Every structure is written in C-alpha cells, then in structure tokens.
Amino acid sequence: AGVPSVYELNAAFEAVKKLFLNVDPKALSMSVDQHEEDKYNQIVPVKVFDVLYHPSNPIYANYVARRSALYQQAVQEGWCPDYGPPQECTRTDKALAPIAEEETLGPLEDKINEKYLLHGTSVDGVLSILENNFDMSEDRFGSHAGMAYGPSMYQAEDAGKTDVYCTSTGFQILRDQLNIDLSAVDHTYTAEKCFFTLITRTLLGCANHVATHTFGSENAQDMLRRNVYHGQARPGYAWDCDSVIVEHDRMPRGGFVPGGYWREFLTRDANAVIPVMLVAYVRRYDPQAPF
Secondary structure: OOOOEEEEOHHHHHHHHHHHHOOOOOOOOOOOOOOOOOOOOEEEEEEEEEEEOOOOOHHHHHHHHHHHHHHHHHOOOOOOOOOOOOOOOOOHHHHHHHHHHHOOOOOOOHHHOEEEEEEEOOHHHHHHHHHHOOOOOHHHHHOOOOOOOOOOEEEEOOHHHHHOOOOOOOHHHHHHHOOOOHHHOOOOOEOOOOEEEEEEEEEOOOEEEEOOOOOOHHHOEOOOOOEOEOOOOOOOEOOOOOEEEEOOOOOOOOOOOOOOOOOEEEEOOHHHEEEEEEEEEEEEOOOOOOO
C-alpha cells in the first residue's frame, strides 16, 4: 500500500508531446518566477511514465471515495448554480482526455469536472508528492507566502506555466531510477539536463472563478465580488465551492488570450488530486523558432 509504482507509458507519449509543444514559445523562460535562467523556446518530452497504485494505497482509495461522494452531490438538482451550467473546460481536454479510458480509474467524469492538470516542481518535490501526495495541511497553508491567490495548491492546463516552477537540481536521481537515456537527445541546442512535471487527475467539482491579477491572498475576491476564502477563523473556500479557477481575464470560462496570462487551478482538498503521470522533458532552444 506504500509508494506507487512508476512505469513507462508509451501510449500517452504522443498526446503529452502535443500538449507540451502547444505552448507560446515567446513566454518560455520569461517569467519572473523562473527558477533557472535558461534561454529556450521549446519544452520537449523525453519520456512519459504512468503512476500506478495498489487499490489499498491511501492516495488512490481516498481519491476514489472523494470522486464518488462528489458525484452524489452533483446529481442533485440545483448543484453549483453560481456561474450558470457548472461544466468547465481545460486545454488538456482534447489532448489528454481520450487516454483516460486506458487507465484503471477509467474515463474522466465530466459531471464533476474531473480533469487532467499539470504541476511543476523540483525533483525533491516530485519524490515527496509520489510518496505522500500533495501537502495541503493547514500548517503549509498557514504560511502562504508567494501564493498570489491565497492558500491553495496550484496547478495549470498549460505546460508553459508549470515549466516555470521546475528545477533540474538532482535530476540524475530520477534519470537513473527510471532509466532515462538523454544521450539520444540532440544537445546542439539543448542543455544536458532534464526536468519533471506531474500530470494529475483533479476533481474541480463546483468551481469558483477569479480574474487574473486580483491578488490579495486571503482577501482575494471572485468574479461575483465575494471573498474567495472564509478567513483565518475558518480556513477554506467560501460559497460551497470545491476549487478556484484564475481566468485569462475577467470573463468566467473566457477564451485564450494571446500574450496574456495562464489560467491557474486551485484546490485545498488532497483527496481531490491524484498524480497519474510523470513527464521527463528537456528545454530546447531552436534558433528557427520564434523567441
């Protein structure tokens, strides 16, 4: 029931590759949150691994239980009425949703906005998440420095966004454990190191919506001009929502804005997130591509 197993997943490679190549090259390496100062305009998957769980693993069992409970809420009349129909869409829907049918968990449950999302972090962060899942304890959220939209766990639909938070320090640990051969990578315009991004299944459930740049931590307001969080006296989201989506602009579920900011997906429920894939990738500078 302990640490999940990680196996190479060739079936998902092309889908993930398409997702990673479908990023804005001019935005790569330009974020103020960038941890490593590399010059690059492409992020290219090298390997994709499936994260497999024994049914008794607590991360898996808790996710299944939470999905079932959320579905029972969603079938009730009047569930999640604040922004009209409750269905959400993400950029991962088209590229990744079809591969869900091959997973043990089966197809994504659209009724409760079950989505594939991405989370970028360090090698140490990847190892900790795979062993213990995401840390969403009140101890961690209590000191939410750097959490622009308040105390939550942050994910994205765009690999360009998660890349910002990935670091290569210690990459040799996972490279060797997972037998990742970087010698086949063209290093003419690529540094000899790799990075890792987690792909999760996430239950967005009933989502609240926040406009880009409405910073304010625990005082953040949603698009209906309500406080997103209860406050320190009662930690958590207000208004019965399960997640918060930071939109491109000021329109709930608005379309992609070229040159704009990435959407972010916030949750505070560790049982609503399960890592299902691990992507090893390289950063590449192509002089022929836009920069």
